[in-house]
Amino acid sequence: MPEGDTIHRAANRLRPALVDQELKRFTAPRLVGDRPRIGERIESVEAAGKHLLIAFSGGLTVETHLKMTGSWHLYRETDRWRKPAAMARLVVGVEGWDAVCFNAPVVRTAPSGRAGRQDLGPDLCTPDVDIDRAVARARHVSEPTAEVADVLLDQRAASGIGNVYKSEVLWALQVDPFCAIGEIDDATLTALYGRANRLLLANLKTTTRTTVPGGLAVYDRRGRPCRRCGTRISSRAQGPHARTTYWCPRCQTAGPR
Numbered sequence: 001m002p003e004g005d006t007i008h009r010a011a012n013r014l015r016p017a018l019v020d021q022e023l024k025r026f027t028a029p030r031l032v033g034d035r036p037r038i039g040e041r042i043e044s045v046e047a048a049g050k051h052l053l054i055a056f057s058g059g060l061t062v063e064t065h066l067k068m069t070g071s072w073h074l075y076r077e078t079d080r081w082r083k084p085a086a087m088a089r090l091v092v093g094v095e096g097w098d099a100v101c102f103n104a105p106v107v108r109t110a111p112s113g114r115a116g117r118q119d120l121g122p123d124l125c126t127p128d129v130d131i132d133r134a135v136a137r138a139r140h141v142s143e144p145t146a147e148v149a150d151v152l153l154d155q156r157a158a159s160g161i162g163n164v165y166k167s168e169v170l171w172a173l174q175v176d177p178f179c180a181i182g183e184i185d186d187a188t189l190t191a192l193y194g195r196a197n198r199l200l201l202a203n204l205k206t207t208t209r210t211t212v213p214g215g216l217a218v219y220d221r222r223g224r225p226c227r228r229c230g231t232r233i234s235s236r237a238q239g240p241h242a243r244t245t246y247w248c249p250r251c252q253t254a255g256p257r
């Protein structure tokens, strides 16, 4: 699943090619909502949490959410696409460039200013994010019995954390992923969101995501030794969407600290 840093990198790639350019092509076979008109100017390309938003001068913003499968590519008009055209869900073309979004399950338009962000918590991919607000929203949007790993994925609390950073920050703070959020104090929640913020920012400009020297601490490391205590890393599906959680069963015992 794309994490917030992936969306920010995509926005950073598309922005110089698209912003202030005139829309020449707009193809969106499964679009929900109105279409911007050819000839409108592209006003902005932004990441908001896990949504990529492209705003047009006619007052519409197109929003893509990549979920597990989607990706954004940027091509010169003469390039061969690296995925089949049948998988393209959105093409935004300007003079010389086509920005192509493949396989995004969600492509929709809304009046600018309303797209994408109404239900999103503070964006952890921004340097001056309000962590206290993220903590307060986490308490507000989840039941006290909700498991902390699931709460970290809840984009209404704070946006940007996907399945990789979920496991990584819980390992970093030695928090048990299955601990109920009601058992976790504000200081620990603040530390979890703060760590996610730092890791997301550190990975905004990289292509290989790292959270510890040399790679990741626990994600996708089932059966391999914990980098802190040497115990084999465990994994199992967790939460209503059965997202895989990786953790060290020995040193991630802290809930209430």
Ligand SMILES: [Zn+2]
Pocket (backbone or CB within 6 Å): 226, 227, 228, 229, 230, 231, 248, 249, 250, 251, 252
């Ligand atoms: Zn360990």
